[in-house]
Amino acid sequence: MSATASTGTGAYAEVNGINLYYETHGSGRPMILLHGGLGSGEMFGAILPMLADHHQVIAVDLQGHGRTADIDRPLEVPLMADDIGALIAHLGLDRPDVVGFSLGGGVALLTGIRHPEKVGRVVSASANIRRSAVYPEMLGQQGQVNAAAAEFLKDTPMYELYHRVAPRPEDFPRLLDKIGAAMQQDFDYTDEVRGMQVPTLIVAADADMAPPSHFVEIFNLLDGGLRDGGWMGEGRPKGGHALAILPGLTHYNLVDSPLFAATALAFLDQQD
Incomplete structure (x- = not known):
C-alpha cells in the first residue's frame, strides 16, 4: 500500500460556485468517493487503505460538509451531482468510477444519470x-433534524x-437546518434510474434504512x-448492473465494512 493511502493529499477545486475540498489517496484508475450526510471523506x-491499494481514490467533501464550506443554495442531490460532474471535468479525469454511501450514494447515482459521458461505473x-x-419511524426521526x-x-x-x-465550525446548526429541510422534500428517481446508461452496483445492508425489497x-x-x-451470463442486466445485499450490516456500519470495500472493488475491477 502506498504511503499516500493513509495520509492523503488535500486540495480545493472551485466548481459551480463552490470551493469543493477533496483528498487524493493511492494510485491507479481514479475512483471518486462520496460520504454520507453529516460526514466527510x-x-x-476504515476501508480507505483497501480502496487506495487498488485505485487513486479522490474523497470529496460535499456541499456544507467537512472542509467544504456551505454556499447559498439548497442542499439538493442533483445539484451536488452536478458539482461532481464539474469536478471530474476540472481535474481532467477520464471517466472515473463514482462510489458513494447514503447521501453520497444518491449523489453517485445522480452523477451517473446526469453525466453518463463523464463516469465509468457507479x-x-x-x-x-x-x-x-x-x-416510517426513520422518516419521523429525520423530521426532527434542525438547528435546535x-x-x-x-x-x-x-x-x-x-x-x-x-x-466555519459555527455553521453546524445551519447544516442541520439544511439537511433537515432536504430530508423533508419528497423525491422519486424511478424514471431517471430506469434510463441509467452507466454500469451500476446497488449495495445495501440487510438491515438498512429501507427494506431489502426496495x-x-x-x-x-x-x-x-x-x-x-x-x-x-446472457440473462444478466443488459447495462452491466448488479446488486449486493450485504449480510450482518446496518446503515450505520456498512461504511466501515471490509465486505463493502471488497464488493465494490470486485464490481469496479470487472472492467480491467
Missing part, C-alpha cells in the same frame, strides 16, 4: 430512490468531525432480477 477511514450504497421507501438539535449532537462523532475540520426494486428498474442469468 474521513468517514471512509457504486451506490444505502441510497433509496424514493423518500417513501424509508421506514445541534446542542444534543455535541457529543457525537459527527459534531466532533465538523467542529475539527469545517472552515433495493431489489431499484435492481428491477435496471433490468435486473427479471429472468435467469443464463450459463454464460
Whole structure:
C-alpha cells in the first residue's frame, strides 16, 4: 500500500460556485468517493487503505460538509451531482468510477444519470430512490433534524468531525437546518434510474434504512432480477448492473465494512 493511502493529499477545486475540498489517496484508475450526510471523506477511514491499494481514490467533501464550506443554495442531490460532474471535468479525469454511501450514494447515482459521458461505473450504497421507501419511524426521526438539535449532537462523532475540520465550525446548526429541510422534500428517481446508461452496483445492508425489497426494486428498474442469468451470463442486466445485499450490516456500519470495500472493488475491477 502506498504511503499516500493513509495520509492523503488535500486540495480545493472551485466548481459551480463552490470551493469543493477533496483528498487524493493511492494510485491507479481514479475512483471518486462520496460520504454520507453529516460526514466527510474521513468517514471512509476504515476501508480507505483497501480502496487506495487498488485505485487513486479522490474523497470529496460535499456541499456544507467537512472542509467544504456551505454556499447559498439548497442542499439538493442533483445539484451536488452536478458539482461532481464539474469536478471530474476540472481535474481532467477520464471517466472515473463514482462510489458513494447514503447521501453520497444518491449523489453517485445522480452523477451517473446526469453525466453518463463523464463516469465509468457507479457504486451506490444505502441510497433509496424514493423518500417513501424509508421506514416510517426513520422518516419521523429525520423530521426532527434542525438547528435546535445541534446542542444534543455535541457529543457525537459527527459534531466532533465538523467542529475539527469545517472552515466555519459555527455553521453546524445551519447544516442541520439544511439537511433537515432536504430530508423533508419528497423525491422519486424511478424514471431517471430506469434510463441509467452507466454500469451500476446497488449495495445495501440487510438491515438498512429501507427494506431489502426496495433495493431489489431499484435492481428491477435496471433490468435486473427479471429472468435467469443464463450459463454464460446472457440473462444478466443488459447495462452491466448488479446488486449486493450485504449480510450482518446496518446503515450505520456498512461504511466501515471490509465486505463493502471488497464488493465494490470486485464490481469496479470487472472492467480491467
